[in-house]
Amino acid sequence: MLEIKLAKWVLEVDLIKTREFYSKDFEICDCLNCTNFLESIKNLDASVASVFKSLGIDPMKPGHLSDFSTLEEGMHEYMGSYHFVGKVLEGELCTKENWNASNTVQLKNFTIGFSDDLEFLPNEFPQPVVQLEFVALMPWTQGKINESR
Numbered sequence: 001m002l003e004i005k006l007a008k009w010v011l012e013v014d015l016i017k018t019r020e021f022y023s024k025d026f027e028i029c030d031c032l033n034c035t036n037f038l039e040s041i042k043n044l045d046a047s048v049a050s051v052f053k054s055l056g057i058d059p060m061k062p063g064h065l066s067d068f069s070t071l072e073e074g075m076h077e078y079m080g081s082y083h084f085v086g087k088v089l090e091g092e093l094c095t096k097e098n099w100n101a102s103n104t105v106q107l108k109n110f111t112i113g114f115s116d117d118l119e120f121l122p123n124e125f126p127q128p129v130v131q132l133e134f135v136a137l138m139p140w141t142q143g144k145i146n147e148s149r
Contacts, residue, residue: 093117099113114132
């Protein structure tokens with residue numbers, strides 16, 4: 001495993017096992033909101049893309065994705081998670097109930113944190129597992145926003 005420093009955390013990451021898992025086919029929701037997220041994530045800011053790359057995560061394959069209301073003209077809010085093989089060695093963990101500035105960090109349009117409260121974890125995911133939680137503000141690219149509801 002590789003030890004990396006990422007913002008407030010020191011993480012131990014198994015890039016080989018994580019990348020191997022993400023190389024498999026995933027069933028991905030094709031509703032309009034999820035399609036929008038996947039289209040928008042293709043144009044990630046380099047600082048956000050580098051986080052996914054450093055953890056071995058394919059950002060096109062979220063473990064969980066929920067959409068929320070439009071916050072600004074042309075922008076849409078999402079919450080979700082990804083998983084990677086590894087451990088949090090240093091730094092505060094977050095939960096959905098305890099999501100705050102001390103256990104998350106904002107990188108452009110993404111706010112991320114790490115959790116050991118695992119949800120939507122595929123049975124075959126290698127151990128040990130850390131869940132990357134996120135909230136993201138993404139551009140709406142799928143036509144009129146009211147068509148998504």
